[in-house]
Amino acid sequence: MHWLSKTRYKIGFLLPTLVVYTVFIIMPILIAIGYSFTKYSGIGKARFNGVDNYVRLFKDKIFWKSLTNTAIIFVVASVLLLVLSFFLALLLNNTLRFVDVSKSLVFSPAIIAPIIVGIIWVYILDPKIGVINGILRAIGASGLAQQWIGGPTLSPYSIAFIYFWQQLGYLTTIFIAGLKMIPEEVMEAVKVDGANAWQRTWHVTIPMMRSTISTVVILIITGIFKIFEIVQQTTGGGPNHLSETLVTYSYSMTFQSSDYGYGMSIATVTFLISLAITGLYFLFSRERS
Amino acid sequence: MRCCYDLSNGWRIDCLRGGGESSATKDDSGATVIKFGINVANPAKQEPTTNAIVEAFNKANEGKYKVEFEAADTESHNKNMKMQASDGTLPQVFWLENSQASEFQDADVLLDLTDFLNQNADVKTALAGGDAAFLTDKGQYGLPYQSNVQGIFYNKKLFDAAGVAYPTDDTTFDEFLDMIAKLKASGVTPLAIGSKNSSFAMWEFNLWLNRYGWNDTISKILAGDEKFENADLTKAFDKVQQLAKSGALPENMSTIEYFDAKQQFDDGTAAMFGTGQWDCAEFDKNIGEDIGFWWGPKFEDSDYSQETAMKVPSAPIAVSATVADNAEVKEATYAFLKFYYGKQAAEISYENAMFPATTYEGLAPASDKHAMNAMVEALDDGYTSPSAAPDQMVPSAVQQALYDGLFGVMQGTYTPQEALAKMDEAQANQ
Numbered sequence: 201m202h203w204l205s206k207t208r209y210k211i212g213f214l215l216p217t218l219v220v221y222t223v224f225i226i227m228p229i230l231i232a233i234g235y236s237f238t239k240y241s242g243i244g245k246a247r248f249n250g251v252d253n254y255v256r257l258f259k260d261k262i263f264w265k266s267l268t269n270t271a272i273i274f275v276v277a278s279v280l281l282l283v284l285s286f287f288l289a290l291l292l293n294n295t296l297r298f299v300d301v302s303k304s305l306v307f308s309p310a311i312i313a314p315i316i317v318g319i320i321w322v323y324i325l326d327p328k329i330g331v332i333n334g335i336l337r338a339i340g341a342s343g344l345a346q347q348w349i350g351g352p353t354l355s356p357y358s359i360a361f362i363y364f365w366q367q368l369g370y371l372t373t374i375f376i377a378g379l380k381m382i383p384e385e386v387m388e389a390v391k392v393d394g395a396n397a398w399q400r401t402w403h404v405t406i407p408m409m410r411s412t413i414s415t416v417v418i419l420i421i422t423g424i425f426k427i428f429e430i431v432q433q434t435t436g437g438g439p440n441h442l443s444e445t446l447v448t449y450s451y452s453m454t455f456q457s458s459d460y461g462y463g464m465s466i467a468t469v470t471f472l473i474s475l476a477i478t479g480l481y482f483l484f485s486r487e488r489s
Numbered sequence: 490m491r492c493c494y495d496l497s498n499g500w501r502i503d504c505l506r507g508g509g510e511s512s513a514t515k516d517d518s519g520a521t522v523i524k525f526g527i528n529v530a531n532p533a534k535q536e537p538t539t540n541a542i543v544e545a546f547n548k549a550n551e552g553k554y555k556v557e558f559e560a561a562d563t564e565s566h567n568k569n570m571k572m573q574a575s576d577g578t579l580p581q582v583f584w585l586e587n588s589q590a591s592e593f594q595d596a597d598v599l600l601d602l603t604d605f606l607n608q609n610a611d612v613k614t615a616l617a618g619g620d621a622a623f624l625t626d627k628g629q630y631g632l633p634y635q636s637n638v639q640g641i642f643y644n645k646k647l648f649d650a651a652g653v654a655y656p657t658d659d660t661t662f663d664e665f666l667d668m669i670a671k672l673k674a675s676g677v678t679p680l681a682i683g684s685k686n687s688s689f690a691m692w693e694f695n696l697w698l699n700r701y702g703w704n705d706t707i708s709k710i711l712a713g714d715e716k717f718e719n720a721d722l723t724k725a726f727d728k729v730q731q732l733a734k735s736g737a738l739p740e741n742m743s744t745i746e747y748f749d750a751k752q753q754f755d756d757g758t759a760a761m762f763g764t765g766q767w768d769c770a771e772f773d774k775n776i777g778e779d780i781g782f783w784w785g786p787k788f789e790d791s792d793y794s795q796e797t798a799m800k801v802p803s804a805p806i807a808v809s810a811t812v813a814d815n816a817e818v819k820e821a822t823y824a825f826l827k828f829y830y831g832k833q834a835a836e837i838s839y840e841n842a843m844f845p846a847t848t849y850e851g852l853a854p855a856s857d858k859h860a861m862n863a864m865v866e867a868l869d870d871g872y873t874s875p876s877a878a879p880d881q882m883v884p885s886a887v888q889q890a891l892y893d894g895l896f897g898v899m900q901g902t903y904t905p906q907e908a909l910a911k912m913d914e915a916q917a918n919q
Contacts, residue, residue: 244596328741350743
C-alpha cells in the first residue's frame with residue numbers, strides 16, 4: 201500500500217473534499233462576511249457601508265440581550281449536558297435490568313424534530329395553557345406558577361432546559377460508545393489495585409475518554425449556537441425580542457426586517473464567538489494533555 | 490443569467506434576469522402556463538376566494554391558458570420572491586409585501602402595468618382609484634390583490650352575557666375601557682391577540698394610528714422632516730398601553746400566534762378580535778349571526794378626524810418584468826389579470842365573503858354572510874379611508890419596528906416613547 205502515500209495521490213484523494221468544503225462551507229461564510237459590510241435589502245444592489253453595521257450592532261440593546269440569552273443557554277445547557285450525559289452513560293454502561301429499554305427512552309427525544317420539540321414544550325411551559333402551571337394551580341400552589349416562556353426573564357433558561365432534554369440521549373450514546381472503547385483489562389487492573397468507583401472514574405475513565413469528551417464538547421458548543429427552531433416555536437424570540445438568541449435575531453433582522461447586511465454582521469459575530477470558544481477549548485485541552 | 494461586479498455603483502452578487510425571448514411553459518393540453526406566487530401554503534383552504542377565481546379562469550380558458558399556484562406561507566413567500574427576483578425566476582404574477590415594493594422596483598424586476606391598464610379601461614374604472622396606491626414615479630408596480638376592510642369583530646352573545654352594549658361609531662376610548670372591564674368581569678378575554686411569530690396581526694391598531702394623524706404626517710416623517718416620536722403618535726401608543734393595562738389582552742399573548750388568538754374568538758372564550766375580511770368565512774362558520782363589526786374607538790384627545798374607516802387596498806399583486814420577454818406569457822398574464830379584475834371574479838369574491846379590489850354595480854354579499862354584512866353595515870356610515878393601511882406605508886425595517894413597538898408597549902417591554910424612538914431609529918438606518 202506504499203503507493204497511496206505518494207503526495208500526488210494524497211492530493212487526488214483530498215481534492216474533491218476540499219472543493220466541496222470550499223464551495224459549501226468556506227464560500228458562504230466569506231460571502232456572509234462580505235455582506236456584513238454592506239447595506240442590502242436582499243434584492244438589487246448591495247451598497248458597501250464599511251463598518252457601519254458593526255458600529256450599530258454594538259449600540260443595539262437587542263443584540264446584547266441576544267448575546268446574554270445565548271450565553272445563559274450556553275452555560276446552563278453545557279453544564280447540564282456534559283455532566284449528566286456522562287454520568288448517565290456511566291450508569292447505562294452497566295449490566296442492569298431494563299438497560300436497553302432505558303437507553304431507548306433516553307435517546308428518543310433526539311429523534312424528534314426540533315420544531316416538534318418546541319410544540320411539545322409549549323404545551324408544558326405556556327403560562328396559561330401549560331401543564332406545569334396547570335398542576336401548580338390544581339394543587340393550590342398558583343403562587344409558584346411562572347411565565348416559563350413568553351416572560352421577560354425565564355425564557356432562556358427554559359430554552360436551555362428544552363435543548364438539554366432533546367440532546368441528553370444523543371450525547372449519552374456517544375459517551376457510552378466511548379466507554380465501550382476502554383479496555384476491560386485496564387479497569388480490572390485498577391480494581392485489583394483497590395481503586396474505588398470515584399477514583400476509577402476520575403483517574404482512569406475521564407483521562408481515557410479525553411477524545412470522546414472533546415467531541416461532545418464541540419457538539420455542544422456548535423449545537424447551542426445553532427438553536428433556532430426551539431426558540432421560534434416556544435417564544436418566536438418574544439416578547440419583543442427579549443428571548444432572541446444570536447441566531448434568531450440574525451434571522452429576524454435578515455428576513456423580517458429585510459436588513460440583510462445587518463443580519464449578516466450578527467451572523468459573523470456569532471460565527472467568530474463560536475470559533476473563539478472552540479479554539480479556547482482546544483487550546484485549554486491541549487495544554488492539559 | 491449573469492453575475493456582475495458593478496464598480497461604479499457598488500458591488501452586487503445578484504444575478505440578473507436573462508435577456509432575449511424565453512420559451513413559454515405549456516401543459517399537456519398546450520395551454521400556456523403561468524405561475525401565481527401566493528403567500529399562503531394552502532390556497533384552497535387559506536385563500537379560497539383566490540383559489541376559486543383561478544379555478545374559474547382555468548376552466549374558462551382550458552387548453553389556452555393555465556394558472557398554477559406557487560404557494561408558501563408569508564415569511565417563506567417573501568424570502569422566496571427575493572431569491573427568485575435575484576436569479577430571474579420570479580413567478581409571472583405574485584403577491585408582494587408592499588413594504589418591500591420599493592426594493593423590487595429599484596431592482597427593476599417588476600413590470601410596469603400602466604400598459605395593461607391602458608389596454609383595459611374597464612378594469613381601471615372598476616378599480617375606482619385603488620390602483621393609485623401602487624403607482625410611483627417609476628410606474629404602476631402592482632394592482633390591489635383585494636380590498637382590505639380592517640377593524641374589530643365582536644361576539645354579540647358574549648356582550649349580551651356580560652350586559653355590555655354593542656360598540657357604535659360614537660363609542661369613545663374611555664367607554665371602550667369600561668366595556669373591557671365588564672367583559673373581563675364576565676370571565677372572557679376581552680380582546681384576543683397573539684404576538685408569537687405574528688406581530689403583523691395588529692390590524693385593529695391601523696385605525697388608531699390613522700385617527701392620530703398617521704396619514705397626514707407619514708410622508709413628512711419618511712422625508713425626514715418629522716419624527717415618529719411626536720405628540721400625536723405618542724398619544725396613540727399611550728392608548729395602546731392603557732388598553733394593555735386594562736387587562737384586555739390574553740395573559741399568554743407572547744406565546745400564542747394570530748391563529749391561536751383567532752381560535753379563542755372562534756370558540757367563544759374571547760369577546761373581540763381585530764382582523765380583516767379574510768376571516769369572515771371562518772366567523773360565519775363559528776359565530777354565525779352573533780357576529781358584529783366595529784371600526785374601533787373614537788379618541789377625544791386627538792386633533793384629527795375620527796370619522797375615518799379602514800377600507801384600503803391590500804398588498805399588491807405584481808407582475809415579473811420577465812413577462813415582457815415572451816409574447817405568449819404576456820398574453821396569458823394579461824388575460825388572467827383582466828379576468829381577476831373582472832365582474833365574474835368580483836362575484837366569486839362576494840360568494841366567498843371577500844371584498845374584491847374592484848367595484849361593480851349590483852354586487853353584495855348574500856344574507857347568510859353575516860360577518861361580511863356586518864362590515865358592509867359599518868361601511869355604510871360613509872367614513873373616509875386612507876390610501877393605504879399605515880403599516881403598508883413604510884419600508885420593511887420601519888414596518889417591523891412598528892410591529893415591535895406596538896407589541897412591546899402591549900407587553901410592557903417598551904414605553905410609548907421608546908417604541909416610537911425605535912421606529913425613528915429604523916427609519917434613520919434606511
